[in-house]
Amino acid sequence: MAEVKSTCCYCGVGCGVIIETADNHSSKAEVIGVRGDPDHPANFGRLCSKGSTLHLTANPELQKQARLGQPAIRQERGAIPADVSWSKATQTIANRFAEIIKEHGPESVGIYVSGQLLTEDYYVFNKLMKGLIGANNIDTNSRLCMSSAVAGYKQTLGMDAPPCSYEDIDVASTIFITGSNTAFAHPILYRRLEDARKNNPNMKVIVVDPRRTDTAKEADLYLQIQPGTDVALYHGMLHIMLWEKWLDESYIASFTEGFDVLKDLVRDFTPKAVAGICGIKEKDLYLASEWFARSGATLSMYCQGLNQSASGTAKNAALVNLHLATGQIGKPGAGPFSLTGQPNAMGGREVGGLANLLSAHRDLSNPEHRQEVADLWGVHSVPEKPGLSAIPMFEALRNGELKAIWIVCTNPAQSMPDLNVVHEGLSKAKFVVVQDAYANTATTLYADVLLPATTWAEKTGTVTNSERRISRVNPAIAPYESSKHDWQIALDVARALEPLLPNTKRDGVETLFPYLTPEDIWNEHRASTQGRDLDITGLSYAILEECGPQQWPMPIGSNAGKKRLYADGIFPTKNKKARFIAAPYKATVEAVDARYPFALNTGRLRDQWHGMSRTGTVGTLYAHSPEPCIEISPKDAGRMNLENGSLVHVTSRRGSEIFPVKISEDIASSQAFIAMHWGSEFISGCAGKTAGRGVNGLTCGAIDPVSGQPELKHSAIKILPTNLP
Ligand code: SF4
Secondary structure: OEEEEEEOOOOOOOOEEEEEEEEOOOOOEEEEEEEEOOOOOOOOOOOOOOHHHHHHHOOHHHHHHHEOOOOEEOOOOOOOOEEOOHHHHHHHHHHHHHHHHHHHOHHHEEEEEOOOOOHHHHHHHHHHHHHHHOOOOEEEHHHHOOHHHHHHHHHHHOOOOOOOOOHHHHHOOEEEEEOOOHHHHOHHHHHHHHHHHHHOOOOEEEEEOOOOOHHHHOOOEEEOOOOOOHHHHHHHHHHHHHHOOOOOHHHHHHHEEOHHHHHHHHOOOOHHHHHHHHOOOHHHHHHHHHHHHHOOOEEEEEOHHHHOOOOHHHHHHHHHHHHHHHOOOOOOOOEEEEOOOOOOHHHHHHOOOOOOEEHHHEEOOOHHHHHHHHHHHOEOOOOOOOOOOHHHHHHHHHHOOOOEEEEEOOOHHHHOOOHHHHHHHHHHOOEEEEEEOEOOOOOHHHOOEEEEEOOOOOOOEEEEOOOOEEEEEOOOOOOOOOOEOHHHHHHHHHHHHHHHOHHHEOOOOOOOOOOOOHHHHHHHHHHHOOOOOOOOOOOOHHHHHHHOOEEOOOOOOOOOOOOOOOOOOOOOOOOOOEEOOOOOOOOOOOOOOOOOOEEEEEEOOOOOOOOOOOHHHOHHHHOOOOOOOEEEOHHHHHHOOOOOOOEEEEEOOOOEEEEEEEEOOOOOOOEEEEEOOOEHHHHHHHHOOOOOOEHHHOOOOOEOOOOOOEOOOOEEEEEEEOOOO
16 A cells, blocks of 8 residues: 545645555556545645545546546537547647637637646646737636635735635634635635634634525624625625724724725715615624624635625625724734635636736736746747636637637536526537546537546646645546646647747747646746745745645745735735725626516535536535535425425526425525536436526626626526426
């Protein structure tokens, strides 16, 4: 038996795992177990239900059913793909991309990647699109989960960086959980919170959520707000803090700017008005304001409830306002702590793997930043025009502006909102490449070329978790069949494409992609961070091996990463001050009305992950929630004469699905909840007929104008009994 230290591939907590392997009869190593790494500072040996069953997803028999093993090409849409060699697949992609670029220009192709990719994978794809092809059309499914947090941090604090550490949970006096079911979405952090409460019985936990989640049930104070009213709530809290003189005037004067404008804005957010908008009691609003402002240290933890909104940036900024106004930032146990959903959404941001970013958090709109990256890469220039972000990318496929797309390690035909757009776009595309470890996703059906990628237990590289901590991912077993690492596939296509796009290279440069190993890529990435706020020039693979996972920044010469940012009150803005943002409160895009009277919310189950490509292969993970359902309140169920298990048509302006009803005291009247994981195959299985496209056949594709993040948390729907037996 052998053991390899690596990192869990599911959520942004980034737990360390120890993978146990044994040789089978053919002397090939197989994963036989997994346990938490006691030395990893994210989890100290603990794992949640998903992490502790990771080894089951690597079961060889199961791999045969679920994995893509060979590159394959479809002669026409709908045909069975035929296996081909890697060189044939790679050259086909290079030729088709080059043809389309020649005919329609570099902006006619796009790459859609994933927060599941490792930093090294992300780096090569980003350089391929922005450096070699010469367009910025690369975006990621992280756009769907954290781009509003990025924009909120940049607007207020000047940099996309969670300023906190997990250690802050241990020492906070008040924890303000808002828009996060931490108990389900970040279970190991929630256990840390439970321990902290045991150690400090005076700690207060406030939870804000329209749905009474498992996290909300354990709160000292629970604010069951109306969907989408978060900005009004935070402005109302600031109004009370102002009135009661609970603000840190000295912090505001020394380290911030823009408070007077915000003060004017929140004048109208009286307790009475806010209690009315949010649907909560005035006394609870007062208590939340007092606990937040007057505690020794207040830590906010937040996630998709804030981010997945057409007002996501405003929500994030309004929350950061509260921390700045009370000085609850830059000290142990305090700060606005955005929890990332995916295992490497942070790493993707760090390499600039989004349509509007460049390496090391450089801005695409800054000519100096573009030139720095062009010089680093050895290309003439990096284009100025922002690329297509996630939702517009699929809209552009549908309207014909985008001709070809390469989808990597994600399943947009199930996970994007308003799926009609995605399916129509993929049907119309001239050329679709899908690179994935898993064979049977809703997206692989559209692929002209299928590329088999390695996955957890096979991959090597790095990831960054929610607290800016970079950990190694190490391989314990050989790649499945002919699958290759994502960075290798990107590299092969890039090298095949280089001679077909000769103008993108500087004279004398043989290849823009000279890497032999992921470490070569990592070293170029860390060199690109020199002098930047996220400087990791001191963080080599050797240091990660020797000293374990580290938080950035960690420039050359430092012994360890940095636990907490802004302890000195100096912010990475032009005048070094943090900025208050006076964002107006806006209601959700799709108001409920007489025709669509229910507000649909979506979110995670405890034991499933995203589109279930991986967790859906593990039987034990179904026990917690074995089938899709729509949760509604007892009052609404009674009104419609529905019982548990009654089948209903759930209809939005975009589509209709059939779900069984689950009556739940946790849902407020006129609201409903469906877990985000259920695609069409699961829905049809439960309802006995194919209703449509799954939960995202219903959801709303409206996006935040700053971050581009869609409003997955709120869609207006109607619910009607099917009268089916
Ligand atoms: Fe994996 Fe997240 Fe669970 Fe940790 S909390 S074991 S990273 S899924």
